[in-house]
Amino acid sequence: MGSSNARIKINIKTLFFVLLIGLIGISLIFYLYNFKSYKPITSVIYHGHEISFRDDLREAVKVPVFPSKNEINSVMMNPSVKNVTILYKLTESSESMYAIESFEIIFKLKIAYLSNNMNVTLNVQNITSYENLKGNPENPIVALVHPIYSNETAVRVEDHTIFIKGKNDRDFDLATINFLVGALDINITST
């Protein structure tokens, strides 16, 4: 077999055309990503703070809230609030999701309270049952319901007690974020 010495010739016009098409393509991607709602929203500006979340806020706001998002805000940001207790039922295996969600809730709620000149303490405790939980205007309760105890993904407000539930770890995350969206009165439009 004889060797072949093939050459591809690209003239300058073709090269320019290819680069131009590439540039337009990248610009289009950039435009669509940033301005056409494809980009996940993971942070917002709240009272001058950039607050970051663990997941996309657009996805989080799809988690249903009962009775309403406003109810979360009225419970958590009521001027009479003095102490917030976060409760969770031990899983007897790993409590890492509780640690993650507790950090997220406490850190962001504390900023919200400081921003609104509210002197509110926050603490976390474990419990053996989610039954008969009842908060009051000064001491609302946030109950974290681990996926192993939940058959729904939702945020429910009852008797100054807010239940955050997820059917899996990601839903649990999203439910927590949507609780914070409600508490901090962040306006996000889902797509």
Add this chain to the structure above:
Amino acid sequence: MKFEKIIASLMVTLTTLMTLVYPVLAAVPTLGTLASTPSTVLGKPAEGFYIVIGKDAKAEDVAGAADIAVRLAELSYEEKNIPGVSAAVNGLERDDVGLNDALSVLPGSGVLKNFHYTGLKDSTFSWRGSNYDYHEDVNVAGVKMRHEFAASNINGTEKMEFQTSGDVLYEYVFDKALSGIGTATDPNYSYPVNVNLLGKPFALVGSSAANELAVLQGSVCVDDKAITDKVPCIYGKYYVYATVGGTNVLRVAVWEGSKDTGSLVSEGTIMNVPNFINFDSLGISVRVTSVAALTEGTVIGANVIVGPIGSTLHTYKSSADVSSSDPTVTDRFSGETDWGIQVSGFTTAGTIPAGAKIQVVYKPTETVYKLEGDKLSLPNNYGELGFEGFNTDKFALIKITPVTSKAVYDSSDNLIASGLNGFEIYSESPASSVGSASATSAATNWYTKGYLLFNETGVPVANNGTVMVGFYDDVKGRIIGTTTLTSFAQNQSNTVTSEYLAANMLAFSSNSYSEFTYPFRISYGGVGDTTFYLNFTIRSGTTTNIVQSVVVSDVTMLYQNKSVWTSANVPEFQLGASGASTEETEVTAVTEGGTADSIGKSVQNVVADSGIIVVSPSANGGSEIVRFKAPSKALKVKVYFGTLGSTTTSQTYKAMVSVTSMVAKLDSDVSTLEKAKNLIVVGGACANSVAADALNVTFKTFPACAAGISSGTAIISLVASPYNATGKVVLVVAGYAAENTRAASSVVQQYSTLLAGVNKTSVVVTGTTVNAAAIS
């Protein structure tokens, strides 16, 4: 939807690449310590970081994460201070008045006018259709600043003195002559000259050649304030109405309160107007100077003056009598007890010559002294003379103490000598310094402590090293001296030797070669600030009186031997003859010139003529200590005349601190992107893989994973990022057991009180609760 995911994936990839590249380009900060952690992780995190929790976290880790969350959130706001605003002076303010100057040094030789303080008028008044110039001034030339120790009520404290003879005069000065006002014995009530004295109306009705001025005083209700049956003249609670009138006659009714709400308390008729009537039971007099009435008796207007009996027409003379409260005698200004009215320049009866003055003079019954921050207010709040304080609030606070058993090292940390006794000169105020004689700038040869120390090798003579000067090296934590002359002279190293001093300090000595003066420079801030010399003059040829003198500008401290200086013993020193007890003569100071005063038992601070302020000698002398303050510049007094605005006190408010990307992550979820950030790791290497990476131990496998952490303890450790993230750090909060992690997290939550002062990269926390936790 598929298209959206493709786009999102592309952008995430691009973002990831950029984020990985960025840290390499970023500046490289140092690791720092826990105390400096605020600039990195725990304090004011200006850039993003992540908190990492082990996937196998326990309940204690949940609580630990909560503790740290609270801490970090609180750091998103910080207390900021709004400094108070000093009161602004409306008027004249000077800060160059000498410590015992009279205020004649003020502009205008102490006579202050409208252009010094606009509250003083320079205007005209009208009389019988013509305008007459006048001006107001305040003469404070007689007021004096004092600090004489020997004077009672001064006792060495800087004070503003007001003598009983009248050092402050408000003056209403007639700039244009006026004639036709009547005489003191035959006043002209028809055409009183109405002026406002310190803002209060006065009606002048006559003058005499003997410097007398007749004035209507009380409630002067004339002309547009003339009374009728409906319009009263009000004096205190009494309302005087004109009920009926005629030619040179007026009947008045005195009501307590107005006619609408009060009650009639007396009535009377004044005949042969101008004349007066006294209502003895009420203690008031009504003087009528003119009446305008219709023929049927209706009063159109009656000019009256209502006041205390015997005082509605008062003649003032050249000297105010404020000692009497009798209204017929006293010259007191209305409503005042220490201010009186006197006149000057009235030399022709019936006229007011140009330059004539009505003066309101301050004549307290005994000499008054105003301290710093005090003021003297003119009547009717017409202005105030205030003593604000000194021209500087920057003082070096110096403490001199006899010391024993001191060791001196050279600059290479070799011990030169130990067991030395002598004196310590300690600069207690943070900004101030003690310097060697060659200290010429803020950067070189200024120290917090200087020492003059004595060796046991014999009496001081030149070049034998028996007297040493040293300075405290804050970094090395020891007194540094050197035996080499050149290192000080050429390099300005940390200290000087006696040889150097002997050779170079004689310039400061006025005596023979047998006395050496060792000068220490005292300065508040070094460059630009005044330097004072604290001179220790040491004698040779004696073993018992080796301290000739210890002097700092007009202040002398009587330090002397407590023990004899021998070849076997270094001497100890004491203040005064008796050591522990306080003696009058152990400290002296020159105050207001002359012979120095013995101030050793003074309770309060004593200001010397030089501006050195000796701090409470009696409180310090018993401990052999002398404390004094050296001002940053030539000490002067700050005074003002006018009004002082209000002072706002400092306040605090919460200000937002920029915080970004604080998100919690499971160790199993921490991506390469996130590993390039600062991290806070909760949990030890047995439960958290990132902790294992940071501590460089095996993950999960016990006991290897617990290496470096003892049972019952936890660590809080700041380490460089194990992921080659340049300049990034990992703060590991890890316990041997979960409850230890919890306790350490609580310590982190109380960073400000428990960790902020720790200049280490790692601490061990023992215990399982924050209250019981011990930090080492």
